[in-house]
Amino acid sequence: MAGGISLKELAAELKLAPSTVSRALNDSYEISEATKKKVISMAEKLNYHANPFARSLRENKSKTIAVIIPERINSFFAQVVDGIEEIAQEQGYHLLIYNTHEDLEREQKIVNLLLNGRADAIAMSVTSQTSDVSHLQKLHDRGLPVIFFDRIRSEIPTTKFITNDYESAFEATKHLIQQGCKNITLLTLGKDLSISKERQRGYNDAIKSEGWELDPSMTLYCSHEEERNVELIEELLLSSNRPDGILASVEKLAFATYLAVKRTKLRIPSDLKLISFSNTSIAGILNPSLTTITQPAMSIGNECANLLIKKLTKPKQYELIDQVITIPSKLTIRESTLVE
Amino acid sequence: MAGGISLKELAAELKLAPSTVSRALNDSYEISEATKKKVISMAEKLNYHANPFARSLRENKSKTIAVIIPERINSFFAQVVDGIEEIAQEQGYHLLIYNTHEDLEREQKIVNLLLNGRADAIAMSVTSQTSDVSHLQKLHDRGLPVIFFDRIRSEIPTTKFITNDYESAFEATKHLIQQGCKNITLLTLGKDLSISKERQRGYNDAIKSEGWELDPSMTLYCSHEEERNVELIEELLLSSNRPDGILASVEKLAFATYLAVKRTKLRIPSDLKLISFSNTSIAGILNPSLTTITQPAMSIGNECANLLIKKLTKPKQYELIDQVITIPSKLTIRESTLVE
DNA sequence: TTGTATGCGTTATCAT
DNA sequence: ATGATAACGCATACAA
Numbered sequence: 001m002a003g004g005i006s007l008k009e010l011a012a013e014l015k016l017a018p019s020t021v022s023r024a025l026n027d028s029y030e031i032s033e034a035t036k037k038k039v040i041s042m043a044e045k046l047n048y049h050a051n052p053f054a055r056s057l058r059e060n061k062s063k064t065i066a067v068i069i070p071e072r073i074n075s076f077f078a079q080v081v082d083g084i085e086e087i088a089q090e091q092g093y094h095l096l097i098y099n100t101h102e103d104l105e106r107e108q109k110i111v112n113l114l115l116n117g118r119a120d121a122i123a124m125s126v127t128s129q130t131s132d133v134s135h136l137q138k139l140h141d142r143g144l145p146v147i148f149f150d151r152i153r154s155e156i157p158t159t160k161f162i163t164n165d166y167e168s169a170f171e172a173t174k175h176l177i178q179q180g181c182k183n184i185t186l187l188t189l190g191k192d193l194s195i196s197k198e199r200q201r202g203y204n205d206a207i208k209s210e211g212w213e214l215d216p217s218m219t220l221y222c223s224h225e226e227e228r229n230v231e232l233i234e235e236l237l238l239s240s241n242r243p244d245g246i247l248a249s250v251e252k253l254a255f256a257t258y259l260a261v262k263r264t265k266l267r268i269p270s271d272l273k274l275i276s277f278s279n280t281s282i283a284g285i286l287n288p289s290l291t292t293i294t295q296p297a298m299s300i301g302n303e304c305a306n307l308l309i310k311k312l313t314k315p316k317q318y319e320l321i322d323q324v325i326t327i328p329s330k331l332t333i334r335e336s337t338l339v340e
Numbered sequence: 341m342a343g344g345i346s347l348k349e350l351a352a353e354l355k356l357a358p359s360t361v362s363r364a365l366n367d368s369y370e371i372s373e374a375t376k377k378k379v380i381s382m383a384e385k386l387n388y389h390a391n392p393f394a395r396s397l398r399e400n401k402s403k404t405i406a407v408i409i410p411e412r413i414n415s416f417f418a419q420v421v422d423g424i425e426e427i428a429q430e431q432g433y434h435l436l437i438y439n440t441h442e443d444l445e446r447e448q449k450i451v452n453l454l455l456n457g458r459a460d461a462i463a464m465s466v467t468s469q470t471s472d473v474s475h476l477q478k479l480h481d482r483g484l485p486v487i488f489f490d491r492i493r494s495e496i497p498t499t500k501f502i503t504n505d506y507e508s509a510f511e512a513t514k515h516l517i518q519q520g521c522k523n524i525t526l527l528t529l530g531k532d533l534s535i536s537k538e539r540q541r542g543y544n545d546a547i548k549s550e551g552w553e554l555d556p557s558m559t560l561y562c563s564h565e566e567e568r569n570v571e572l573i574e575e576l577l578l579s580s581n582r583p584d585g586i587l588a589s590v591e592k593l594a595f596a597t598y599l600a601v602k603r604t605k606l607r608i609p610s611d612l613k614l615i616s617f618s619n620t621s622i623a624g625i626l627n628p629s630l631t632t633i634t635q636p637a638m639s640i641g642n643e644c645a646n647l648l649i650k651k652l653t654k655p656k657q658y659e660l661i662d663q664v665i666t667i668p669s670k671l672t673i674r675e676s677t678l679v680e
Numbered sequence: 681t682t683g684t685a686t687g688c689g690t691t692a693t694c695a696t
Numbered sequence: 697a698t699g700a701t702a703a704c705g706c707a708t709a710c711a712a
Contacts (some may be wrong), residue, residue: 004455004482017699030698049456053402054689056393057704064436073418082412085439089446093685094458095437099425106429115344116389118434138387142344234683258625278624285598287627346705357683362707372681394705397688 001053010048014039025050028270064104066096066119067307070127070151071224073099075279076297077125078199080149083301084123102224104129111135114144121145126153128190145311145320147304150295152194161303163295165195168329169202172247172275172293177210179273179337181245186219187253188216199277203330208240218243222253229253233260237272245337248276254290274336279330288335296327303327341573350388354379364388383405383647394511406436406459408450410467410491411564413439415619416587416637417465420489423641431649442564444469444542451475452509456524461485461648466493468530485642485651485660490635497662503635505535507543508669512587512615512633519677521585526559527593535633539589539617558583562593569593573600577612585677588616594630614676617669628675636667643667 011199012017016035024031024039031039042048056062066090069077081097088095096119100107107127112135114122118280122144126136133155140182169186176184186203188196200219202313207214222229233256236242248254254276258268266272268288275291283290303325310318351358358376364371364379369377382388396402405428409417421437428435437461440447447467452475454462462484466476472496479486480496492500516524526543528536540559547554561578562569572621573596576582588594594616598608606612608628615631623630643665650658 004457007691008689018689019691019700020698022689023698026691030697035697047455049452050610051689052398052456053393053396055691057391057397057688057706058690058692060704062393072422073413078413078418079619081437085437089438097421097425097435097437098429115387116392117344118392118499185697208365229480255625262625280622281404282595282622282626283441285595286625314526337566347707348705358705359684359707360682363682366707370681375681391705394688395692395707397704398706398708400688 001188004049005046006051007048010039010043010046011104013046013141014042016156041270042320060117061120061312062094062118063092064094064096064119065305066098066105066114066122066124068098068100068122070100070102070107070125072101075281076150076295079279079297080125080301080304083298083303084305085301086298087250087302087305091304091305093309100127102127102129104132111139115142116144117140119144120312121147122145123147123149123304123308125151126193127151128193128196131192145308147308147320149300149304150195152324154194154324159307159320159322160324161300161327161331162195162198163300164326165198165329166202166205168277168293168331169199169247169249170206171202171331172277173203173206174209175291175331175333175337176245176247176273176275177206179245179269180241181273183241183243184218184245184247186249187222187257188219188249189222189224189253189299191221203247214217217241220255226252226256226259229256230259230263233257234263237261237264243272245273246275248274248278251276251278251280254278258286268336269338270340273338283332283334284334288338291334291337292332293329294332295329296324299327341548344389345386347388350383353386354382382650395488400457400617401460401652402434402458403432404434404436404459405452405645406438406464407460408438408440408447408462408464410440410442410447410465412441415621416490416635419619419637420465420545420641420644423638423643424645425641426478426638427642427645427649431645433504433645433649434680440467442467443519444471448475451479455479457483457484458653459484461568463487463489463644463648465489465491466533467491468533468536471532485648487648487660489640489644490535492664494534494664496659499647499662500664501640502535502538502664502666503640503669504666505538505669506542506545508617508633509587509589510546511542511671512617513543513546514549515547515631515671515677516585516587516613516615516671519609519679521583521613522560523581523583524585524587525583526587526589527562527573527597528559528589528591529562529564532583543587557581562596564597565594566592569596570599570602570603573597574603577601577606578602583612585613586615588614588618591616591618591620592619598626608676609678610680613678623672623674624637626676628678631677632672634672635669 009017011021024036098110133153136156148160278292279297283292348358351361364376438450444467473493476496488500618632619637623632
């Protein structure tokens with residue numbers, strides 16, 4: 001459709017062989033400075049742009065990174081994508097985006113699609129439904145560089161970037177305890193996700209470290225539907241054994257909690273203290289402002305892109321070794337956990 | 341890197357000619373059902389995936405749409421991208437993302453990059469710095485389908501999707517007036533942006549429709565730096581002629597207003613009523629909850645993708661005619677404009 | 681219905 | 697320092 005001019009046409013215009021022009025444009029040492037100058041200026045004049053597909057076909061690489069995320073772009077994934085995009089653009093890489101919508105089948109389809117080489121590398125965060133990992137295994141077996149972030153699968157021996165979910169959840173729970181909470185509920189999404197497990201473990205250990213008994217009914221499994229979650233939480237808040245502290249393992253559950261609280265007579269933080277994993281920039285203008293554990297989303301994105309590009313550029317020097325790299329989250333205390 | 345098997349190898353395995361295999365996989369009418377079945381099953385067995393670059397080179401199309409956005413992915417652009425992604429994935433298209441970071445030079449660079457045919461079509465929202473549109477003109481001249489959304493440039497004769505900025509700003513201002521505001525300030529970003537102009541016009545006309553005098557000092561030009569904006573707004577709120585109503589033309593200026601108000605003794609909505617263009621899902625849990633004009637971001641994304649894909653699929657039937665398509669925004673009244 | 685040959689636009693190998 | 701030629705993997709015009 002676009003149809004600029006080709007290398008051959010440019011060469012004809014210059015009365016040079018295509019190979020010479022190619023070398024000149026690629027700044028080969030075999031070409032004289034004089035012709036290089038001529039070629040480059042003519043290329044600019046005629047607005048020549050190398051056909052990326054011919055080049056990709058020839059060189060067997062695309063200068064493209066694919067990012068697969070599991071849900072609608074929320075503040076966390078938006079920041080990760082921004083972080084990846086920043087580095088990619090800087091390094092002349094292109095960015096493909098795919099959304100699995102928490103659907104394993106879509107994830108498999110997309111992963112299979114990428115097996116054809118459209119992208120040189122992949123950064124992904126898996127679906128909460130991802131039980132079977134054979135599609136991911138295949139990706140890795142084929143030698144396509146893959147990195148996981150946030151929602152990782154340890155079965156695949158590659159580098160993964162996460163935040164310190166365990167420690168953060170531990171710290172968050174301890175913070176609630178320090179602020180006087182005696183009865184803390186964890187709001188979480190699933191049991192399968194790596195991050196859920198780690199956050200649950202952090203919560204569990206914090207409770208146990210007080211010598212308290214761990215009550216399984218104090219972990220509330222929520223869904224992906226907001227209204228349903230609000231109902232669940234409201235029910236929880238109206239129950240006889242209602243919590244005086246809540247740790248929301250993802251942002252949207254904190255928002256659901258605000259909505260649920262609105263439906264009751266309870267007040268944050270006097271009746272209920274709330275802390276949440278969250279990347280929203282407006283935690284500070286919620287009322288009361290929300291104490292958060294902020295994941296270093298932008299940094300995670302940056303690191304993913306940096307490592308992948310290094311691996312692509314210098315495959316011998318950089319290996320995607322099987323390790324989990326942890327970038328710490330940051331606890332920001334605000335009004336929602338204040339002692340009044 | 342990835343290196344699956346090629347068509348030729350697949351053909352060899354099947355003891356068929358590559359062309360036959362190609363046709364079978366493309367479901368050509370010339371091929372018998374029997375061989376089609378054989379070919380397809382073998383292709384699956386050997387995990388054959390057509391090389392996208394060879395195909396793109398041959399067919400001169402990439403099944404790829406590029407999206408260019410001007411800033412970090414915020415709730416509006418996230419929703420637009422989600423909307424585009426949804427349709428693209430459904431139709432087997434790939435999505436490239438580029439961020440110009442409000443920088444004209446980057447915009448030019450990216451646009452020039454896309455001149456080489458890497459994407460079949462482009463959906464974009466321009467930079468607030470975009471004064472010179474020659475790079476956009478070139479894109480269009482080359483016949484590359486381009487659509488603008490939200491931040492459009494009317495100089496380029498193509499289809500643009502926006503929301504009813506003028507009417508919404510008018511309605512929003514009228515709403516403030518109905519709620520008793522006598523002194524309304526418009527917070528805006530620039531004077532160059534299409535959307536800013538329209539929203540300003542809507543505000544102006546609403547003020548004038550009351551028979552009031554239009555006071556230029558009641559329009560506050562903000563920056564892209566949050567802290568600076570908070571200071572500007574705080575100053576405004578402490579001035580002798582402070583407003584009793586604010587219309588924020590973009591979300592982040594509403595957030596800045598919340599922060600500025602926090603620093604004063606004023607209260608929303610009793611001392612100051614606030615309404616904002618915004619796509620945040622949490623307008624309802626701000627305190628007080630925020631009256632918003634919600635842009636149909638997801639729909640805008642859907643429409644962009646749909647039209648582009650139609651144009652690509654049936655170029656004769658669908659033209660990107662020079663028109664502006666308006667999808668209305670929705671006013672949702674919440675506490676921040678309540679009469680107490 | 682299937683096979684053969686060509687070309688898409690590059691880059692790399694081998695000449696000159 | 698430059699030119700001729702082949703090859704990347706695919707789809708298609710042409711041949712059988």
